[in-house]
Amino acid sequence: MALSLVTPQPRPADAAEKRLGARIAPSIAYWFAAPSILLLVATLLLPILVVVALSFTDYELGALGLSFLGFENYAALADDATFWRSLKNTAYYTVLVVPGSVLLALLLAVLISGLSRGRRFYQIAFFLPVTSTLIAMATVWKYLLHGAIGPVNHLLVFLGFPALEFFGNPDLVMPALAIIGIWQLVGFNMVLFIAGLTAIPADLYEAAAVDGMDRPWERFFTVTLPLLGPTTMFVVVTSSITAFKVFDTVAVLTRGAPQGASDVLLYVTYLEGFQYFRIGPAAAMTVIFLGIIMVLSLLQARIIERRVHY
Amino acid sequence: MPPLTLALRRLGLTPRELATHAVLLLAAFAVLFPFYWMVLTAVRPSQEVFSAGFSWLPETFVGLDNLRTALDQAPLLRFMLNGAIVCAGILVVQLLTAIPCAYALAKYEFRGRDLLFALTLFGLCVPIQVPALPLYIALAFTGLLDSYFALMLPFFLSVFAIFLFRQVFKSFPDEIIHAARLDGLSEMEILWRIVVPSAGPAIAAFAVFSITAHWNDLYWPLIVVTSKELAPPPLGMMYFADNETGANFGALMAAATLLTAPLMIIFLFAQRHFIRGVTMTGVK
Numbered sequence: 001m002a003l004s005l006v007t008p009q010p011r012p013a014d015a016a017e018k019r020l021g022a023r024i025a026p027s028i029a030y031w032f033a034a035p036s037i038l039l040l041v042a043t044l045l046l047p048i049l050v051v052v053a054l055s056f057t058d059y060e061l062g063a064l065g066l067s068f069l070g071f072e073n074y075a076a077l078a079d080d081a082t083f084w085r086s087l088k089n090t091a092y093y094t095v096l097v098v099p100g101s102v103l104l105a106l107l108l109a110v111l112i113s114g115l116s117r118g119r120r121f122y123q124i125a126f127f128l129p130v131t132s133t134l135i136a137m138a139t140v141w142k143y144l145l146h147g148a149i150g151p152v153n154h155l156l157v158f159l160g161f162p163a164l165e166f167f168g169n170p171d172l173v174m175p176a177l178a179i180i181g182i183w184q185l186v187g188f189n190m191v192l193f194i195a196g197l198t199a200i201p202a203d204l205y206e207a208a209a210v211d212g213m214d215r216p217w218e219r220f221f222t223v224t225l226p227l228l229g230p231t232t233m234f235v236v237v238t239s240s241i242t243a244f245k246v247f248d249t250v251a252v253l254t255r256g257a258p259q260g261a262s263d264v265l266l267y268v269t270y271l272e273g274f275q276y277f278r279i280g281p282a283a284a285m286t287v288i289f290l291g292i293i294m295v296l297s298l299l300q301a302r303i304i305e306r307r308v309h310y
Numbered sequence: 311m312p313p314l315t316l317a318l319r320r321l322g323l324t325p326r327e328l329a330t331h332a333v334l335l336l337a338a339f340a341v342l343f344p345f346y347w348m349v350l351t352a353v354r355p356s357q358e359v360f361s362a363g364f365s366w367l368p369e370t371f372v373g374l375d376n377l378r379t380a381l382d383q384a385p386l387l388r389f390m391l392n393g394a395i396v397c398a399g400i401l402v403v404q405l406l407t408a409i410p411c412a413y414a415l416a417k418y419e420f421r422g423r424d425l426l427f428a429l430t431l432f433g434l435c436v437p438i439q440v441p442a443l444p445l446y447i448a449l450a451f452t453g454l455l456d457s458y459f460a461l462m463l464p465f466f467l468s469v470f471a472i473f474l475f476r477q478v479f480k481s482f483p484d485e486i487i488h489a490a491r492l493d494g495l496s497e498m499e500i501l502w503r504i505v506v507p508s509a510g511p512a513i514a515a516f517a518v519f520s521i522t523a524h525w526n527d528l529y530w531p532l533i534v535v536t537s538k539e540l541a542p543p544p545l546g547m548m549y550f551a552d553n554e555t556g557a558n559f560g561a562l563m564a565a566a567t568l569l570t571a572p573l574m575i576i577f578l579f580a581q582r583h584f585i586r587g588v589t590m591t592g593v594k
Contacts, residue, residue, distance in 0.1 A: 036411035039467035047441030297435035
């Protein structure tokens with residue numbers, strides 16, 4: 001379907017004149033778009049169709065043939081405890097990371113926007129984790145949160161709390177990973193909030209002041225927060241998508257341990273597909289993953305649309 | 311007026327602003343602490359890490375010894391070179407393919423344009439993990455696994471770049487294009503010599519974005535690369551951490567510092583572009 005774009009189609013010349021003020025051979029547009037269309041089909045559209053097709057088969061890498069299974073892979077997943085655990089853990093991670101990274105980012109953005117100097121310094125400081133190599137920093141975090149020698153535990157003990165074995169305790173491993181996730185995401189969200197805050201017209205604050213609202217929190221709840229509504233929704237959905245894709249920290253730090261408490265969807269899919277080469281089930285998991293991401297993306301698209309009319 | 315308040319006034323600081331600074335400095339300290347700890351551990355002997363207390367400065371300063379150990383144990387410079395090659399290759403192809411496509415979408419009428427744009431928007435939502443299996447199988451069958459090409463292939467197309475540049479090109483005045491055309495410039499020349507230079511800031515923002523994403527990517531290299539000589543930084547870091555059975559934290563942190571540094575330096579120089587890029591993705 002998309003390939004038909006490459007073939008030049010005859011079309012009325014006035015369409016070209018309307019836009020360009022000159023007669024341009026329509027084939028130029030196709031030549032300009034052709035490399036991207038080729039890549040779009042070869043590295044995106046076709047693979048998606050193939051992954052959906054493979055999810056209905058018992059294909060294994062290296063096997064000579066494959067047979068059509070219908071929905072068997074999906075039915076098997078429905079009975080698979082590891083799969084459900086990975087879904088649950090991913091959802092749990094998302095539920096921890098999203099409020100943490102959004103509320104902190106909002107707080108930081110409001111505080112920074114109220115400053116008369118030093119704004120750039122704070123922006124850079126909080127944004128630095130976004131650009132950091134997560135694998136390297138995950139290794140740092142592993143020792144920061146280490147049960148015996150980690151500075152975080154030194155602090156906890158100093159404050160009179162018991163030391164915690166973050167990566168050894170099934171109840172603490174997801175919160176520990178979430179701390180790293182929040183740390184990496186908060187600066188990104190903060191920048192989005194600062195942009196949203198900059199877009200709020202100053203005369204709305206003046207109007208609020210005329211109405212007798214001169215305390216910061218009054219202004220925050222009557223002016224800032226309602227006008228930041230669309231930005232907040234957008235940041236929440238974007239963060240959910242990011243959190244749902246958690247992989248790196250699990251692959252490096254925990255590999256699902258302890259006792260499967262940190263199995264997440266992408267890690268389990270990765271093991272199934274690229275370690276055990278059971279392509280069929282891995283493809284089925286990928287399709288489910290894509291489905292969840294698409295739902296979140298549609299939500300995001302609707303928010304962007306709403307903002308245009310806002 | 312008390313003297314302290316007066317002094318603050320002269321600095322342009324109200325007490326409220328001073329309190330804000332205090333809160334933000336504390337938060338910045340917490341966020342930057344992992345970087346501090348990484349560098350600290352990289353310049354002290356590893357047994358200090360195991361000592362019961364916490365010290366802000368190394369009790370024994372070992373300089374670059376840990377880094378030398380790390381470089382002896384793993385080809386860290388090779389990993390960085392791989393990262394540079396992969397990032398550069400990806401970025402060049404992304405720009406060469408996305409810019410003309412974005413220009414066509416922004417300035418030409420052609421049949422299928424709306425479909426192409428819709429597919430671009432769709433592509434924005436699809437993470438690399440979705441086409442990964444078929445791409446891996448295709449690379450396996452063509453014998454192209456474990457190569458620079460395999461590392462770059464899924465990222466040659468950047469739908470994000472197409473989307474971003476389309477927005478930018480759309481606001482380029484048609485009158486200038488028209489005038490250039492009357493002067494006898496070809497469409498190719500108009501695009502690369504007139505329109506693209508005007509989009510400099512957006513291209514810079516995208517470049518920082520792209521380099522960051524691919525320097526830091528672990529998922530795809532983990533899948534397609536098996537030989538150490540081809541590992542980009544995150545994968546190299548993973549090999550290194552795995553082989554470091556002696557728990558040599560000093561060397562590990564020196565390696566982490568080295569592999570993180572180039573990107574940090576790029577970011578510090580280009581942070582305006584980067585932050586602009588984030589803003590363009592979301593709010594605008």
